[in-house]
Amino acid sequence: MTTARPAPVFTVPPEPAGTPDPLPEPDVADLRLETVLGALSDPLRLRIVRRLLLESEAFDHPCGWFGLDRPKSSLTHHFKALREAGVTRQRQYGLERRSQVRVADLEARFPGLLALVADWTPASG
Amino acid sequence: MTTARPAPVFTVPPEPAGTPDPLPEPDVADLRLETVLGALSDPLRLRIVRRLLLESEAFDHPCGWFGLDRPKSSLTHHFKALREAGVTRQRQYGLERRSQVRVADLEARFPGLLALVADWTPASG
């Protein structure tokens, strides 16, 4: 029995109707701790996930919403890494590809992990 | 807000007197989430930490105690990575160098993380 979860208060996506299908992603049962931890062991990706957790008043967010001064190809790389590890879900909205954290899935498999990410503070600030 | 944890019952080391000084390790305040997650994003190291957490009836354990069929130099590499990330503490007992998980330090900085490691199951078994 995994420890009973106190249900952290992250912004749970309301999932409105007429939503595009998610891009390919691992199933909840296939989430691997080592893979998820590997995806989160990068400051940039940690920053992305943390911002999604803390400032995600809307449903999900396009890549440009994060103020990351990196070339687009670098961002693609990191967002893809997060999605393939199962940390985020991405949907195509016309032009944009928006991301959200798979809060329910991650809490179910690795309870408490997202709280650590939310509490994280970058090294240079 | 870190979710209030139900205080997992790991074996807390009794710290007997006359213990050798620990090898160099990062201070609790210097523990970085991304570094710790990086150290734990490896199946072999995850297995090491998990065994230390679950079967650590004694105080700490030498490298040979784990049944890892890797060359010694590889094991040195991984144990050093864990210690330098702040996950484990190592002490020199005569011939042996014994390891323990820094349970109190990790729980203080990243509450709940060790519970995830304890719940982890290797991919091939």
Added chain:
DNA sequence: CGAGCTGTACGAGTTTGATCGTACTGCATG
């Protein structure tokens, strides 16, 4: 002291991943 043991140091080979430029696809809007 000399043998044997635990573990390290060092270095080479290999792999993985980060970074980023350039060229491209696909949608939208006029």
Added chain:
DNA sequence: CATGCAGTACGATCAAACTCGTACAGCTCG
């Protein structure tokens, strides 16, 4: 249909890390 935009794909480059063999250090015990 032409322009512009969000994001991808591909490939090159570079840095880090894994793996492991060999040689060595340090302790212990006969």
